[in-house]
Amino acid sequence: MSEFAETTIRVRYVETDQMGVVHHGNYFTWFEAGRVDLCRHLGFEYKQMEIDDDSFIVVVEASCRYRLPAHFDDLLTVRTWITAAQRRIIHFGYEVMNQASGELLATGETTHVICDRRGRPKSLPEKYRKLFGVGAHEASPHPAGAHVSSRDGE
Amino acid sequence: MSEFAETTIRVRYVETDQMGVVHHGNYFTWFEAGRVDLCRHLGFEYKQMEIDDDSFIVVVEASCRYRLPAHFDDLLTVRTWITAAQRRIIHFGYEVMNQASGELLATGETTHVICDRRGRPKSLPEKYRKLFGVGAHEASPHPAGAHVSSRDGE
Amino acid sequence: MSEFAETTIRVRYVETDQMGVVHHGNYFTWFEAGRVDLCRHLGFEYKQMEIDDDSFIVVVEASCRYRLPAHFDDLLTVRTWITAAQRRIIHFGYEVMNQASGELLATGETTHVICDRRGRPKSLPEKYRKLFGVGAHEASPHPAGAHVSSRDGE
């Protein structure tokens, strides 16, 4: 059972392409905004994790399934949660919803390893293990339990 | 004397570069988010202006002066206002501030012409002229008067 | 057995992030450049397929596995091929290599459906079926057979 964070995204004009919808590459940057918000709501600032603990959450795999398009100026919710966490590897799940229609637009997953600033793999520092629920997750494709909300721009 | 809109931007990881600060190109996309918010607070949705009135606000000139860097996860305010508006040409001014420090990070200006969907210049439809203050602006490098606030993601 | 295209990419400064390496989102735009080159070398211009035949190759799934980082100014090769093609769905495979070291940096896959300009699924027009090898592919994670090379910027 996993907490999740919700991030509000307003679609930018630059994020559209000549098909008239959001370019698929942008979902990965929204997932990233979701991870940063999830960290904040788990109790720490990701930027400080890099600076204070020389620990970077480096993506090693990323995927997205697109169900319905997003359009310029839409308000979206990105829901982000941890699907599994071990000392050296963390898996995140994502859902992107249109706020007006409630429709699910896309789902995604990313896998990350912890690295130092030189890119060498390392274990997650002790103080983050409980926050990330290391060992405590049952891999789940869906978020569950209590949630926290935020806005990109809060 | 001009109304201005304020847009809150949370700096995304993808917006940084290997210098460790925000890449200069992103300020132009933040200016764009500011224009969309200014339209909303002037009383209309820019996306509907394109759809309903076949009127696009096309950039013909853009500039930015960078004073201090922005960093990952910073909360910024983009202040946007109209510096001059005629039937066929509109000038916008911008300021980007760091919310925590209050420091002015950058200033910018853009110039736009009104075009139809084929890119042919046209006059601003009547219903928008008053909203944009056509003929009513004294060109000013600084915003003044009443303001409205919003967040990217609101 | 499938033809493949090779696209040369020079890593841009804007594509790096504060980790000092290329941001993971950019690989999806390089895959896209690879698809456009593959179309060209299969004998048609993708842009004309949109204009002349009202047929868009819309991404419905995208994934990437990252093995080694890319750095600013690196010369990369994106190898693109079709892993399976049916009338309504096409699968592409990708490899990204560092030209100087020969190392494999990343692999990827994308799945696409054919849509008209309104986003409604349709069958691939007859004239493209042979070019895409509809029905002729054995799904393969690796490219094989004759190849064609190009450069982003050729």
Added chain:
Amino acid sequence: MSEFAETTIRVRYVETDQMGVVHHGNYFTWFEAGRVDLCRHLGFEYKQMEIDDDSFIVVVEASCRYRLPAHFDDLLTVRTWITAAQRRIIHFGYEVMNQASGELLATGETTHVICDRRGRPKSLPEKYRKLFGVGAHEASPHPAGAHVSSRDGE
């Protein structure tokens, strides 16, 4: 009188927006690709200047004037030259042309200061002064003299 570099850019799909043309923000990243090529043809690698000499060419002002739109898959030439160079400040000029039509699409200018990795201004190291023509330029809005060509992706 100034050397110039020519960089070939193939417009990427992601660089378009829902207006059906290239989004204006991309020109600044093309200018950047042009600067990197100009450095190379002046006799050094910009990435090594950062690493070997702790010297970063930091943008403090950027502007672009847009005359005609660029479209997906167009082949463009970015012409880049130095308009003025002093020990602490360098000015670059740019022109973007459509290769097929020969039309001038946009012109631009950027101003840069030399900084160390912490962002503190410094003088251009001695070995680069001659290469940049410090003190030797007559400010000119147009390139002149011998030129060198390259491709983004060469």
